Amino acid sequence: MSQIFKAGLVCPLDKNNVDTDQIIPKQFLTSVSRDGFAEALFYDWRYVADGVPNTDFVLNFPQYQGASILLTRANFGCGSSREHAPWALQQYGFQVIIAESFADIFFNNSVNNGMLLIQLSKTNIELLFKRCAQGPQQWQIDLASQEILFGNNAAMGFSIDPDIKQRLLSGLDFIGSSEQLGAEISAFEAQRKARLPWLG
Amino acid sequence: MGQTLYQKIYQSHVVGKINASTDLLYVDRHLIHEVTSPQAFSGLKLAGRHVRRIDLTFATMDHNVSTQKRSLDAAGETSRKQLEALAENCAENQIPILDLTHPDQGIVHVIGPEQGLTQPGMIIVCGDSHTSTHGAFGALAFGIGTSEVEHVLATQTLPQQQAKTLKVVINGQLSAHVTAKDVALAVIGKLGTAGGNGYVAEFTGDTISAMSMESRMTLCNMSIEMGAKAGLIAPDDVTFAYLKDKANAPQGEHWPAAVSYWQSLHSDSDAVFDQTVQINAADIAPQVTWGTSPEQVISVDTPVPAPESFADETKRDAAARALQYMGLSAGQKLTDCQVDVVFIGSCTNSRIEDLRAAASVINGKTVAAGVRALVVPGSGIVKRQAEAEGLADIFKAAGFEWREPGCSMCLGMNDDRVEAGQRCASTSNRNFEGRQGRGARTHLVSPAMAAAAAIAGKFVNITQGDWA
Ligand code: SF4
Numbered sequence: 260m261s262q263i264f265k266a267g268l269v270c271p272l273d274k275n276n277v278d279t280d281q282i283i284p285k286q287f288l289t290s291v292s293r294d295g296f297a298e299a300l301f302y303d304w305r306y307v308a309d310g311v312p313n314t315d316f317v318l319n320f321p322q323y324q325g326a327s328i329l330l331t332r333a334n335f336g337c338g339s340s341r342e343h344a345p346w347a348l349q350q351y352g353f354q355v356i357i358a359e360s361f362a363d364i365f366f367n368n369s370v371n372n373g374m375l376l377i378q379l380s381k382t383n384i385e386l387l388f389k390r391c392a393q394g395p396q397q398w399q400i401d402l403a404s405q406e407i408l409f410g411n412n413a414a415m416g417f418s419i420d421p422d423i424k425q426r427l428l429s430g431l432d433f434i435g436s437s438e439q440l441g442a443e444i445s446a447f448e449a450q451r452k453a454r455l456p457w458l459g
Numbered sequence: 460m461g462q463t464l465y466q467k468i469y470q471s472h473v474v475g476k477i478n479a480s481t482d483l484l485y486v487d488r489h490l491i492h493e494v495t496s497p498q499a500f501s502g503l504k505l506a507g508r509h510v511r512r513i514d515l516t517f518a519t520m521d522h523n524v525s526t527q528k529r530s531l532d533a534a535g536e537t538s539r540k541q542l543e544a545l546a547e548n549c550a551e552n553q554i555p556i557l558d559l560t561h562p563d564q565g566i567v568h569v570i571g572p573e574q575g576l577t578q579p580g581m582i583i584v585c586g587d588s589h590t591s592t593h594g595a596f597g598a599l600a601f602g603i604g605t606s607e608v609e610h611v612l613a614t615q616t617l618p619q620q621q622a623k624t625l626k627v628v629i630n631g632q633l634s635a636h637v638t639a640k641d642v643a644l645a646v647i648g649k650l651g652t653a654g655g656n657g658y659v660a661e662f663t664g665d666t667i668s669a670m671s672m673e674s675r676m677t678l679c680n681m682s683i684e685m686g687a688k689a690g691l692i693a694p695d696d697v698t699f700a701y702l703k704d705k706a707n708a709p710q711g712e713h714w715p716a717a718v719s720y721w722q723s724l725h726s727d728s729d730a731v732f733d734q735t736v737q738i739n740a741a742d743i744a745p746q747v748t749w750g751t752s753p754e755q756v757i758s759v760d761t762p763v764p765a766p767e768s769f770a771d772e773t774k775r776d777a778a779a780r781a782l783q784y785m786g787l788s789a790g791q792k793l794t795d796c797q798v799d800v801v802f803i804g805s806c807t808n809s810r811i812e813d814l815r816a817a818a819s820v821i822n823g824k825t826v827a828a829g830v831r832a833l834v835v836p837g838s839g840i841v842k843r844q845a846e847a848e849g850l851a852d853i854f855k856a857a858g859f860e861w862r863e864p865g866c867s868m869c870l871g872m873n874d875d876r877v878e879a880g881q882r883c884a885s886t887s888n889r890n891f892e893g894r895q896g897r898g899a900r901t902h903l904v905s906p907a908m909a910a911a912a913a914i915a916g917k918f919v920n921i922t923q924g925d926w927a
Contacts, residue, residue, distance in 0.1 A: 275773045276652060276752055280891045285872045289523060289537035291497035291544045303893050332773070334653040337686065338891060339870075340588040341495065342604035360656060363688050364588060368604030420620075422478045433606060434508070437614050440483050443475035444616055447485050457709035457717055458487055458581075459514050 262428065264375055264402035265354045267327030271391040272317055277331060278338035279365060283347045296347035322395045328355045330387055336365025345369040355400050357407070359384045370423055371433055375400060377407070377417045386415070402427060461727025463624045464693055465659040468599040468724070472582050477618050484619045487581035487598075488515055489611050491554070492567050493545040494522045494872070495586030499609035500548040508613045510552045515615060517576055518549050518556040521566045523872040526835050526862035529559045534873040565838025565864040568592040568806035572676065573840050575705025579694035579721040584611055589806050589888065591683045595675035596702075597694035597724045599659070602683065622688050625658040626732040629666040631740035636921045638816065639674035640808060640886065640905035642666070643681035644746035646738060648756040655687030658733070661726060662692050666740040672701040673812035680807045681888055684753040693725040747793050747918055748890045748903040750781030755890075757793070759908070759920045765789035784892055785900050786880070793902070793918040800883040801832040801913035802895070803859075805869035808886035808906045809837030811844050817910035818850040820921060826858035827916030833860040833875070835867040859913065871896050884912035 287299035304316045312319045318326075329348065335358040336344060345368045348356070356369065357377045369376050377400070379387070390396055390409065399408040402424060406414045425431070451458060462470070472484040489512075496518075503509070510516060520542055525533030532539040542559075549556040557564040563574070568589050571577040579597035584590060586608045593600035603617065611617055627646060647654075660682050667675065675692050682690025699718055702708045709717035726732075744758035755778065757764065766778040766789065782788060787796070803809070803817050814836065826832045834854050836842040842864055845851050851861050868875040869887040871894070877883045879898025886909050890901040904912065911921045919926060 275777060278889075278891050280870075280889070280894050284893060284897075285870050288494050288872065289535075289541050291501070291541055293498045293501075303897055308897075334656065334686065337652060338588065338889060340586060340602035340604055342498075342586075342606060345604075360653060362653075362686060363656065364602050364604060368606065371604065371606035420480060422481045425478070434506070434610050434613050436477065437483055437610065437616055437618060440475045440477075440616075443483070444485070444614060447474040448615075451485065455580075455717075455720065457713035 262401060262403035264400045264427065265327060266399040267397065268323065268325055269328045269330055269391060269396040269398055270317060270323040270326035271388055272329060272331040273388060275332045276334045276337055279336055279341050279344040280338055282336070282344040283341065288341060288343055293346060294350065296343055297350040300347040300351045325352065327352050328357065328398060328400070329353045330391060331356065331358045332384060333359040335361050336369070337362040340364045340368070342368045345372050345374060349374055357384070357387065370426070373427065373430070375402065375427060377419070379417060383415060460731060461729040463726040463730045463732060464597065464661055464691055464724060465599065465622070465624055466730075468580055468582065469621060471580070474616055480620050481618050482620070483616045484582060486515070486584055486611050486615050486617055488517070488571070488576055488583040489615070490567050490571055490576070490583065490585035490590070491516065491518045491608065492521050492585070492587065493541045495605050496548065496608055497541060497544045498605050499586070499612060502609045503612055510554065510612045511615045513553050516554045516612070517571075518545060518554050519564060519567050519570050520545060520556075520558055521864075522866045522870070524559060524865040525873050526865045526867045526875060529863055531559060538873065561839070563839045565836075565841065566806045566809065566866055568676070568680065569809060569837030569841065572596065572672070572701070573705070573838055575702055575708035578702065578708065578717070579698060580724050584617065588683045589680050591687070591690045592676050592680040592806055594679040594682065594690040595672060595692050596698055597692060597721070599689055599691065601689045622659045623657050623733040625655060625660045625687065626735040627660055627662045627738065628735065629662060629664040629738045629740055631666060633666065633740045633743065634922055635927065636907050637743055637745060638905045638907065639670060639677040641743050641746045642738070642740065643678050644748065644753065644756045644903060645743045647681065647685045647753045648746070649738070650685045650736065652684060652752050652754045653686045655682065655685040658687050659689045659691060660685070660687040662690060667692055668695065671812055672697060673810040676810065677807055681753070684888055694721045745905065745908050745921060747908065748901070749785065749787060749793065750778065751784055751890055751892045752777065752781070753888070753890060753903060755781055756903070759793060759918055763787050763789055763791045763793065794920065795917065797882065797917050798830060798884045798912050799881040800877050801830060801909050802835070802868040802883055802885040802887065803833070803906050803909050804835030804837070804867050805887035806837065806866070807888045809835060809841065811841050813886065813906040814841065814845045814850050815848070817906040818853045820907045820910040820926065821853055821857045821914060824857060824914045826913045830913055830916055832858065832913040833862055833868070835862040836864050838864050857914070868895055870894060877901070884909045884918065
C-alpha cells in the first residue's frame with residue numbers, strides 16, 4: 260500500500276542546534292490563540308532589523324517559496340518547550356521535517372500537531388543536502404512504505420515509531436485515544452489514594 | 460536485575476498500555492503558567508472537556524509579568540491579555556493560582572518546591588522545559604507542550620515511552636566559590652547540548668550528597684540544556700528536611716509514611732544504566748560561556764577557543780558563527796571582556812542561596828560605572844527572606860536594581876531586555892542568539908561570578924586575588 264503523506268518542495272536549512280527561540284522569538288508568545296504564527300517563523304533570521312526581508316536567509320530565496328518539507332541537521336528544536344514553534348512551522352507550510360535528530364519536547368509537540376518528523380543518519384542527511392545543492396527538489400513522502408521518493412524511482416527509506424505512524428495515518432485524536440483507558444485511569448486513582456494517601 | 464530510580468518512578472505510574480511501546484502514565488502534579496496554557500484551555504472548552512483533577516493542578520504568573528510594578532498591565536497590552544486569560548481560566552475551573560496579588564507569587568520552578576508541591580517519587584509536568592528543576596527532589600519532572608498540557612488537564616495522564624538512562628557521577632569537593640551552576644556548565648561542556656537526547660540523567664556521588672536543595676535544583680534545572688528529558692537526584696535527609704512543614708507537604712501521620720516511601724526511591728546497587736560519565740568536582744573552575752550554546756563554555760581563565768581547534772566540522776562552523784555573534788576573537792581572555800549588563804535571577808539561580816552567594820562577593824563594593832545590574836528574586840518568599848537578611852540592602856547600596864519576582868531578563872518577554880550588541884553576565888540558563896533581546900550577547904555564569912562581574916565591570920576569577 261502506498262500512501263503519500265506529503266508531496267512538495269524542499270527547503271534546506273543547513274544548521275545544527277536550531278533552537279525554538281530562533282524558530283519563533285519570544286515576542287510572539289503572548290498570543291492566546293493557536294493561529295497567526297506563520298509570519299513569526301524564524302523572525303530574527305527572516306527579517307533585518309526594520310522588518311525588511313533578509314535576502315540572505317534561505318527561506319526568502321525565490322526558489323524555495325511554497326516549500327512544505329524542511330531539511331535540516333542535528334538537534335533541531337532544542338531549548339524552550341513552546342508549541343508555538345511547530346505551530347509556526349506548520350502554519351508557514353511545513354508538514355514534514357527531516358533532520359539528523361530532534362529535541363524530545365519539540366518532537367512530541369510536532370507529532371501532536373500531525374506533522375511528520377523524519378530522523379536519518381548523518382550520512383543520509385548529507386546525501387539529501389547534496390541533492391538539494393543540485394537545484395530545487397520536489398519529493399514525495401510515503402508514510403505507509405516509509406520512503407522519501409525523489410522521482411525516477413529513486414528513494415530513501417526511513418524508520419518511524421509504529422505508534423506515531425499509526426496516529427499520523429489514522430488521524431487519531433490524541434486525547435480521545437487516552438480517554439479510552441478511562442476505567443484504568445479511575446482504577447489507578449483509587450489504588451494511588453490507598454497506597455499514597457497524602458497525594459490526594 | 461535492579462532498577463534505576465527513573466525506572467521505579469516510571470513503572471509505578473503506568474496506568475495502562477496505549478500500544479507495545481507507549482504507556483499511559485499518571486501525572487501527580489501539573490504546574491501551569493500564562494504562556495503555554497491559554498490554547499490548552501480553549502482546546503479543552505472547544506471539545507467540551509473539563510479539568511479532571513483541579514486538586515493536582517497549580518498555576519502561577521511568571522513569564523511576562525513586570526518585575527518593576529506588581530500590576531497586570533505593567534508589561535504591556537498583549538501580556539496583560541495573557542495574564543488575564545490565565546486568571547479567568549483558573550477562576551472558571553477553580554484551579555489555585557499564585558497571581559500578582561499573592562505574596563508568594565514567583566517563577567513556576569521556584570514556587571513548586573517552596574509550596575511543597577514538589578515531592579519525591581512524583582511525576583510532575585509543566586509547559587516549560589525547565590521543569591527538569593523538580594528532579595532535584597527525586598521526582599520525574601519534565602517539560603511538555605501545549606497539546607500535552609491540554610491532555611493532562613483532561614485526563615491527568617500522558618502517553619510516554621521509556622527513556623534511556625544516564626548516570627552522572629560527581630565526586631570530590633568543589634573549590635570555594637565554585638557552585639552547582641559551574642558543575643552544570645562543566646557537565647554540559649563535556650557532554651554537549653545533544654549529549655543527553657533520549658536520556659533521563661541521574662546525578663549521584665558525594666559532591667551531590669553534600670549539595671543543598673537549592674544547588675541540586677540549579678543542577679537539575681540545567682539538565683535540559685544537555686538535551687536530557689529530565690534530571691534526577693535521589694531524595695535523602697537533605698530533601699526531607701527541606702520539605703518538612705512546607706504548605707503542601709504531607710502533614711501529621713502522613714509525614715512518617717511519606718518519608719519511609721521516599722527512602723525507597725533510589726537506584727538499586729545492581730541497576731544498569733545505558734551510559735555513565737564520571738566528573739571530578741575538584742577539577743571544576745568557575746565557568747563562563749563564550750558562545751551561543753551552553754556547551755560553548757570554558758573556565759574563566761581559559762582563552763576563547765579558535766574554531767579550528769574543534770575536530771568536528773559542525774562544531775567548528777558553530778564556533779565561528781558564535782564568535783562573530785558574540786563579538787569575540789579566538790585567544791581572547793574573558794577576564795579582559797567588559798560587561799554592560801548583569802542579570803541575577805531566573806529559575807536557575809534566583810533562590811536565597813544564590814542571592815547570598817552574590818551578596819557575599821559585593822561586600823561593600825559598588826557596581827562599575829556604565830554597568831546596569833539587576834537582581835530579580837525567584838519568588839515572594841525569596842524576596843522577603845533576602846530583605847530580612849539584609850541582602851536586598853547590600854544589593855541596593857552597591858547599585859543593583861532590586862526587583863519583583865518573575866522570569867524577567869531570562870527571556871525578555873516583559874520589558875527587561877538586553878540591547879543589541881550589549882554583553883550580559885547572566886545567571887540564567889540559555890545563551891542562545893537573541894534570547895535576552897535581539898543581538899544581545901549572553902554569558903552564562905554563577906551568581907557569585909555575575910556579582911563580581913558587576914563590580915569589576917568585566918569577568919573575573921573569583922577563586923583568586925581579593926575575591927577569594
Ligand atoms: S526563568 Fe527563564 S528558563 Fe526559567 S521558567 Fe522563566 S523563562 Fe523559563
